[in-house]
Amino acid sequence: MRVVIIDGLNVVPDDVARLRAHAEVRVFDDVPATPAEIVARADGAAAILNSWTRIDADVFAHLPALRMVSLAATGTDLIDLEAAARYGVTVCSVPQYASAAVAELTIGLMLAVARHIPAVDREVRRVGAIEWSAPAGVELCGKTLGVVGTGAIGRRVARVARCLGMELVGYDPLPDDALRDELGLRYATLPEVLAASDVVTMHAPLMAKTQGMLGREELRLIPAGGMLINAARARLVDQDALYDALRDGHLAGAGLDDIDLTRPSGRGLLAMENVVVTPHVGYKTSEAVATLAATCAENVVRFLDGDPQNVVAPPAP
Secondary structure, X not given: OEEEEOOOOOOOHHHHHHHHOOOEEEEOOOOOOXXXXXXXXXXXXXXXXXXXXXXXXXXXXXXXXXXXXXXXXXXXXXXXXXXXXXXXXXXXXXXXOOHHHHHHHHHHHHHHHHOOHHHHHHHHHHHOXXXXXXXXXXXXXXXXXXXXXXXXXXXXXXXXXXXXXXXXXXXXXXXXXXXXXXXXXXXOOHHXXXXXXXXXXXXXXXXXXXXXXXOHHHHHHOOOOEEEEEOOOHHHEOHHHHXXXXXXXXXXXXXXXXOOOOOHHHHHHHOOOOEEXXXXXXXXXXXXXXXXXXXXXXXXXXXXXXXXXXXXXXXXX
């Protein structure tokens, strides 16, 4: 039985040893550049551990021995799930491993944008003195936070925001009655949430129906001077429209953990003092990464033992 770590999953020696007790294990440290390279690496594998590699129908078609993909992620957008099911491949993920990590980064981005923290830090270093000419920030206390997606991460963000004195509104196709009772979060339609919010934070999964869910029209519903925080996937938001809303001053700032730098708007966002950007590190704490790697490996072991866990896409019957 062969297991392939396809693209540098940060497994520790103990995780690899656990896998090697069940199968031959091959480890690759970098992301394969082409579908042909994916196939070459995974040839003969019964299971793949995958962090960053997109696997579509053409790849599945060339891997007849493959029976399982263990994703080092909660989201499944890297995998063509329909094709996986069609080719008899089970897909497993790691649910909620980074809920605390992403929620904490979200709050950090919110504070950084509201108080201009990166910009004033750079200015102190440039001048080499403490001066009182820094721009005034805004307080989050008393502001309304619109939480788009109230799953595990959105719930944590809402709880911390309530401690900061923020009012809460939320949008989710599946409202959480317990959260509403606990925090007084008011659910509404997406347009209503946007129109009521001083700060909007995105916590929806990326899928066909959520891609671009905040477009030009939706961004203009946020009151003038509002802020957008997106520690989820960049493609939830129309990046060009976001750039325009910030450039013309409709939005006061944004905190983004993921942007598309292949687009001119991505470079434009990097040049803006009122935009704080981090390199998709919401998940990346030592605690979350350790949980991710261990669970991803355990998913493979459980599958090989005939007791699969964390299945997001079973094979077609």
